[in-house]
Amino acid sequence: MDIESEHVMVTHGAQLAIYIAASLVLKPGSKVIVAHMNYVLADKLFEQLGATLVKVNVDENGIDVDAIDEICRRSRPDLLYIIPHHHHPTTVTLSPERRMKLLDIIRRYQLPVIEDDYDYDFHYDNSPILPLASADHNGYVLYVGSISKTLAPTIRLGYLVGSADFIRQASRLKLMMEIRGDVLFEESVANLFTTGELQRHLRRSVRSYRQRRDLFCGLLKASLGDLIQFTTPSGGMAVWMVFDQDYSISGLSKRLYNKGIFMNDGSMYRYSETVNGIRVGFASLDDEEIEKFTQILTLVR
Structure with a gap:
């Protein structure tokens, strides 16, 4: 992804990144497209914020992108939550063809998206499908990742990637929950990256x-x-x-x-x-x- 430091906010785990991003996009009465089989805590989070879930089926090629197009054509929802790489819980990956269609839908309808890419690093048989956020999406894709899966479940470290303006707003919201992160711990993980050990x-x-x-x-x-x-x-x-x-x-x-x-x-x-x-x-x-x-x-x- 073509990003600088102002496009990234570090959080205590990916779940907090999802919560902060959704809190800035949703309000009571909002509609969120989710997979019919979906990450349960994300569904609960959106409902806690007052949103209504609009469920779309998932098959062996990922979420039904044509159904998303039809929903947007009738009335554009406020958010799409998607796990295109190793969908939770079914583990399927969004096919390249559907990925291209979905990117067109995102641009055409100006559809805000939270892309949850919780275990991007773990691929075994071929190269991973590139994130939606790595393509041209006109700033509508918010990308969430996790270091916890790479190191250990007790390592609560995630991140949110978005436009510089969105990250500034997200940082102000995060400030109300915690004044700062665990800076020493974050520096330690950064050092693992810098030395190549990670x-x-x-x-x-x-x-x-x-x-x-x-x-x-x-x-x-x-x-x-x-x-x-x-x-x-x-x-x-x-x-x-x-x-x-x-x-x-x-x-x-x-x-x-x-x-x-x-x-x-x-x-x-x-x-x-x-x-x-x-x-x-x-x-x-x-x-x-x-x-x-x-x-x-x-x-x-």
Whole structure:
């Protein structure tokens, strides 16, 4: 992205960056386009700000861009929230064709966008799709990223990229929540970038996560292949598993809990009534833990 320091604001995690950006764009009664299956905390955040969610389906090529065009044609909403790279929760990536169509829609309707790119660094099979924010969007795309996924979940460090004027306004809003960030901590992370240590760490992480993904997906197919459908993700840190419609994920979660393993029961996903799926992470598990998890899955399924 062609940006300078005045286009970037550092935040305590990407979630705060999303909140600040949305707070400057939305007001009670605003309408926000989101994916039908979406990052739950973003949905809750927009509703907390008084907005109404307009849901659009996601398929193997990403969010339905034609549906977004039709919504804008009838009445342009106030915001589009999108995760084009490793969509949460399904892990799919917006196709290049849809990306070009969406950029045209953004420019044509002057549609404000929050682009959540929480794990851009983790791609395994090919080069990542470039962010929407890297293309010509006339200043309508606000880009949110995270260092937390690169280092550790306890490292609460995110950032918001936008026009210089928007970042000035965002900084004034942030000032009401915290007078300054953790400057010493931010300088320490900056030093990791400057010395190249963070880049080396990232390369090691990508190699490790790729290996864990391959092992995890291979064992999943062996243990649950007749019960689930999933696509091996091209990047990211999780697998989206869809079970047979009459299969109880909550029941599976309880049986795993009795074996000393915690797995989300799917209740956190609002769409669980229509899609019997669950997002399961693999990046934090070593080989032994992956093998143990899938072995126990085979026993309690």
